[in-house]
Amino acid sequence: MHYSRVDSPARLGDAISRSTFPILIDEVNLNDENNRWLINALKSMIESVVARTKFPNNKALSPIDIPSLSCLILTSNTAPPTCDPAYMRRVIARSFAQSESRKENDPRALEFKEFLRINLPRLKTLGQFRNWYIMNHQNDILDEKRPVALDLGTKILRAAFEFSGAKIPDWLLHERLQENQLEESLEDNDVIVKRAFEKYIDEQVNKALQLWRQELDKDEKLHVPKDISDRLIKLAESNLLPDIKYNAINHEVIIRKGIITELWGHGVTKDQVPNLKALADYMKADYRKHVGNKIVAASVAQLTAYFDE
Numbered sequence: 001m002h003y004s005r006v007d008s009p010a011r012l013g014d015a016i017s018r019s020t021f022p023i024l025i026d027e028v029n030l031n032d033e034n035n036r037w038l039i040n041a042l043k044s045m046i047e048s049v050v051a052r053t054k055f056p057n058n059k060a061l062s063p064i065d066i067p068s069l070s071c072l073i074l075t076s077n078t079a080p081p082t083c084d085p086a087y088m089r090r091v092i093a094r095s096f097a098q099s100e101s102r103k104e105n106d107p108r109a110l111e112f113k114e115f116l117r118i119n120l121p122r123l124k125t126l127g128q129f130r131n132w133y134i135m136n137h138q139n140d141i142l143d144e145k146r147p148v149a150l151d152l153g154t155k156i157l158r159a160a161f162e163f164s165g166a167k168i169p170d171w172l173l174h175e176r177l178q179e180n181q182l183e184e185s186l187e188d189n190d191v192i193v194k195r196a197f198e199k200y201i202d203e204q205v206n207k208a209l210q211l212w213r214q215e216l217d218k219d220e221k222l223h224v225p226k227d228i229s230d231r232l233i234k235l236a237e238s239n240l241l242p243d244i245k246y247n248a249i250n251h252e253v254i255i256r257k258g259i260i261t262e263l264w265g266h267g268v269t270k271d272q273v274p275n276l277k278a279l280a281d282y283m284k285a286d287y288r289k290h291v292g293n294k295i296v297a298a299s300v301a302q303l304t305a306y307f308d309e
C-alpha cells in the first residue's frame with residue numbers, strides 16, 4: 001500500500017491491527033519532519049503489543065487498545081533516519097545500490113524473471129521449514145544477542161540443508177553482500193549529487209565572469225567568492241540562473257524543478273535524483289510550495305552546511 005493510506009496514527013493503527021500478515025508500505029520518507037510522529041509510533045509498535053489506545057466514541061468511559069499485529073516493510077528512495085539510533089536499533093535496514101539496478105528489458109533482469117517463474121513455487125517448502133525452525137528455536141530468534149539478520153538467515157538455510165541431507169553450496173556462504181552496503185551506497189550517492197551540483201555552479205560562474213566585470217567601476221577589481229555556497233548565492237542574486245532565485249526577504253535561495261535536468265546532464269542518474277524532493281533530502285533543505293509550485297528552499301546556513309562544511 002502507499003504511505004498515504006497510513007499517514008496518520010488512526011490509519012496506521014487500523015492497518016496493523018487487522019492481521020498478523022506483513023504489510024508493505026511504499027514511499028515512506030522518515031527524514032521529513034512532518035513524519036516525526038511516525039518514527040516514535042514505530043518505536044512503540046516494535047516494543048509493545050499495543051499500537052495505540054483510543055476512545056471508541058464520545059460516550060465511552062475508558063479507552064480500548066489497538067493491537068500491533070503486523071510486521072511492517074517500509075520502502076523509500078530516501079535514507080532511513082540514521083541520526084536516530086533508538087529507531088535504527090529496532091529495525092533491519094537494507095539498501096539496493098544503484099549499480100545493482102537493472103532495466104526491465106535488461107537480459108539479466110529477464111533471466112532473473114524466468115528463474116523466478118520456474119523456481120518460486122519451490123520456495124514454499126523452504127518457507128514452511130523456516131516457520132518450523134523459528135517456532136522451535138525461539139530462544140535463538142528472540143535473544144537480544146542473536147546474530148544479525150543475514151547471519152540468522154544463513155543459519156536457517158544451513159539447518160535446512162542439513163535437515164534434507166544436502167550440502168550447502170559455497171556461494172551461499174561466501175558471496176553474499178556486506179552488511180555495510182547501506183551506509184556506503186548512501187555516501188556514494190550523496191557525493192555524486194554534490195559534485196554534480198558544484199560542477200554546475202562552477203560552469204555558471206565562468207559564464208558570469210564577463211558580465212560581472214562589465215558591472216564594475218573602472219578601477220574596481222572583481223571579487224569571486226571562494227566558497228561554493230557564496231558562489232551560488234552571488235549567481236542567484238545576479239539573476240543569472242533560470243531555475244535558482246534569491247529571496248532577499250527570507251535570505252534563502254529558491255530552487256525550481258528545472259535544476260533536476262541540469263544535474264542529470266552533469267552525471268546524476270534519474271534514480272539518484274528523481275525529483276525536487278530527493279534533492280531537498282540530500283541538501284537537508286525545505287521542500288514546500290512557492291507561488292503554486294513545489295520548490296526547494298535553502299537558507300544560507302543550509303547551503304553552507306551542504307557545500308562547504
